[in-house]
Amino acid sequence: MFSRLSFVCALAAAAAVGASQPAVTIQNGTVRGVTLPELNQNLFLGIPYAQPPVGELRLRPPRSINASFGTLDATAYGPHCWSAFTTGFDDNSGFQNSEDCLTLNVIQPTNVTQKGPFPVDVWIHGGGLFTGGSADFRYNGSYLVQASIANGAPIVFVSINYRLASFGFLAGKQLADEGSLNLGVRDQRLALHWVQENIAKFNGNPKKVTIHGQSAGSNSVHTQIVAYGGRDDKLFTQAIPQSGSGSRFPQPTDAGLQATFTALLGNTTCASTLNGTAAAQLACVRGLPVDAFRNHSVGTTGIVRDGDFIQTPSVYQSYKTGKWVKVAFLTGSNTDEGRSFARLGANTTADAYNNLTVVPAQFRSRLLELYPDNPELGSPFNTGPFELDPVQNGLFATPGTQNKRVSAIVGDVMEYAGPRFVGQTVAHQVPFYKYRFNHIPYSVSFSVEDFVGHFVEVAYSFNSQNNDTAFWVQNHFTATYLGPGAPVADRFLGFYMSRSWAAFIATGDPNNAKVTSKIAWPKYSEGGQQLVWQTQGSALEKDNFRAEAMDYIIDNVLLGDY
Template sequence: MELYKNASIALQEFWSSTEIPNTMLSSLFGLCAVAGVCLATPNPNIHAHTSLPSVTVKNGSYSGVYNPTYNQDLFLGIPYAQPPVDDLRFRVPQSLNASWSDVRPATAYSPFCVGYGGDDLGKELAEDCLYLSVIRPSNIQPNASLPVVVWIHGGGLFMGGSNDARYNLSFPVQNSVDMGSPMIGISIQYRLSGWGFLGGKEVLDNGVANLGFRDQRLALHWVQENIAAFGGNPQKVTIMGESAGAQSVGAHLLAYNGRDDKLFSGAIAESGGPGVMFFSTTNGTGYNTTAYQTSYDTIVASTGCGNTTTNTLSCLRALPYETLNAALNSSIPGVGPFPPTIDNDFVSTYPSIQLTSGNFVKVPLLIGTNTDEGTAFKPDVSVNTTTQFLSVLNATLYPAPPSTSTIISYLYPNIPAIGIPSFQTWPYAPNSTIAIALGAQIRRLQAYFGDLVVNAPRRGANHAWAAHGVPSYSYRFDVTVTGNPPWVGATHFQEVAFVFNNTRGEGYAVNPFSNLTAAQTLAFDELAQHMSRSWVSFIVHDGDPNCHGLKGKVLWPVYDTRNGALGQNIVWSAKGNDSASLGRVEVDDYRIEGMDFIVKNSLAVYGR
């Protein structure tokens, strides 16, 4: 065992060097799985439960909750910043500035940050919402030095929260214990919608843009300062998110022009990442368009702050919560959406520029998308002809030459066999009633918008990591879960239940694992175990997803573009009759011409 320990130390020392030849990266990380560096034994710092959990951090002490089902300690609703209310509204988050001598309870989740979407239904919402929660194996000692994962929830940056049963960190933390490599899970909340991403000149001039990202950043600093008290290792923190959470992960990889503040050592981005920007597909694309100022001015006018003799931003800070909430949640034309903005600070410049130049934090990256992402991201229009397809393109492109939409129409032709969902998922003839009702060219439209929003940026990120000698791993999730009709397919978000190993479907209106045959149930459960353990392996084994401890599984290759190679994805599928069929490797060349165009024209055509 000493051999493995020494090899692991050597591997970490090697990775910490500033110059790592690209030719060595793939062989190094392949060796990890083959040579057994990732073998693990039960952590001696985990002990039987003896009392209610407590912890002392920089500001004071907290008592938590013991979960006997998983033998875990839960510390819920811990503040990491001063409440962003009153004069701290629309300001950069402020660190806690008080300490205490008593023991404070951390026994209940905090309210969601104020948001406006389906994920918020039935949830308590509050402006005072900058809290995090910590899940750890029970009775971890302060010197345990366990790896840490920080979960950043998605929801378009306008809804959601960490107290969502679909994001139950107890499941992956338990997986880590079962694998003999225990870890700690953390979920964080951040300001949303206009509360966290208000734009406009006044916001930029006051240096208070992208507050939601800045909230997350302060939470990561809190983790660095305090996680050792929970038994965590501040030098082994992986940030992880899905959708807007993955966009947030990408934002931290690029933050301050790629400055490495040593806040994390790995990153996981599901259906998002550093090149992704969830601009509204109906309002045009691109950073810092006039829409930001229009939204700000409309809010100012609707709240009466346009008549103030003082600074309009100061007026918005002084408004009653109910007044501002009503304005941000109104249907008045011009209000929202609220995407991030280039502020020449946190968001230094366009992501495509940074990715090309290598100005990003160089840590291992696990990133991927789902086969049928486009069914979630297409504009809500019916497209039956090429003329209508061109019309949609012209309405959603960043200012570009008129010929651009024509070029795109050639790259995404009306050939049903290459649209999404595939014919294996989509059992309808092009002239069938349902196909006509949805639009004769809907699968063409969905292929393009899925690539535009997430697939092409994912591929671009893999290529950027490979070009700069940093290991990354790519996946394509290809499962149509229970509750999704065939015309939706393996759409956005559906991998989350598998990553969290949430086979009971907690938090879902329809359990993704329900109403299956015995064979399908076995395949779904086995795939969830494989995926969840691969994610845990990446977190606890220095960016290698292959140390999952399962036999007969395909090796997930490092994404390698040397010598003109295209790179490879692992395909997560629940099809087939044997264990090996649940994960296979493919060359990453699907819709290659179209995605190459999107990546190469990220700035000129798409403004990102």
């Protein structure tokens, strides 16, 4: 298996031998990539799919490339899009960043017995819509492609960058009137069109595309499914949303969103336009240096209801009213998602009420009735009557006797009720496979949690073999390395999950994974069961726990009119 270092060395060695480079001619030119003979794969990295969104194109919807770039060296990942952070816990701190960042990567199986065209997986990274990128080696699709080859059903893997933070999700009346909202998800949409137009040249099947993401990437997957009122543009046929079921969409002129735009004006040289026209204000912010724009556009951003790309108050309303593209699903969440997001330090019910910041105030009292002050019932789940000791590195480290109560509520509101609602709503119409990940991961960098938190399943669904402990620690990344040296049980779980994911991408059925001693994974429509992934023996369970509380969340927090 490749480590991160050997993977990088292979790229460098292959790139140094120009004559051996694979070349593919697409609409805008010829791309020259890298061959990884050990994995039977060709890699084409850093391919632009849109015009650079700089200068006059900053804060505008993405535009297709309308000229040839000739021959492109596609042997290195493109830079990540700028994040919202300048220092601190920033997923982009270990990578090159640029405003000219709208690129994608293609991993193509080669020298396989199957002839293709092969199904396609398009990965949309997470990071809260304000950080992350496709060059992150935790998203190395080579191992997922490798799993597909082992299944006997190869896939093509595509990963994309899209604009983040205020570069991609700034709102306000000025941008709304111009039609320049939701730019990051519009970037994703243009990348999906690029796949339709070009992926056949990489032996990919444009009629068999899965959109796949985790966290904000998962929310993006749901957003693409309900975009334009659920209009089917024939861009994808399947979806894998991991740990994220979508969101509510505020109006673009909501106070917090408008305040972010106004602060950008007021804290830069654009302050002189505060009393000017919208055109003058937008022209000014488009002309700001990148650092000035980035450092002074910190505030509320996100996907908003623009009446065009987003037409309903929430993803959930779209599913309820049938305004969604009919695709097959593989989806789920992790056992203790809420522990990763909850505001900790609650010692009384009043503290718990105040710490439920992700829940509108009108629903908190009833939720606290539905989730009693009993640590045995809280998250981390199945850890007995005691609050866990705080982790010593400062993350998740605020003690509180009601932390488990708050974490249970936050997890169900943010990550668990949504997938259950989507399954209950659509599983009778399309194939729908649901899971719960229930394993505290082995880590090679540093432990930030002693629970089954957010993101921890990603290494297993990719079967990540990349390890550079110094890199992960330096850049504050958690990393689970499933190559040699990892516990055997963890390695098998990654082997099993990645083959199941690859089988779903290729065939629409995760049960087609070539794994011995596997468990039959029923569709959700067959009794509402989900597969629990864990090293102590994966198993099926009925997805009906905390039913009264979850129903209240669905009916009020997710679907309520407020």
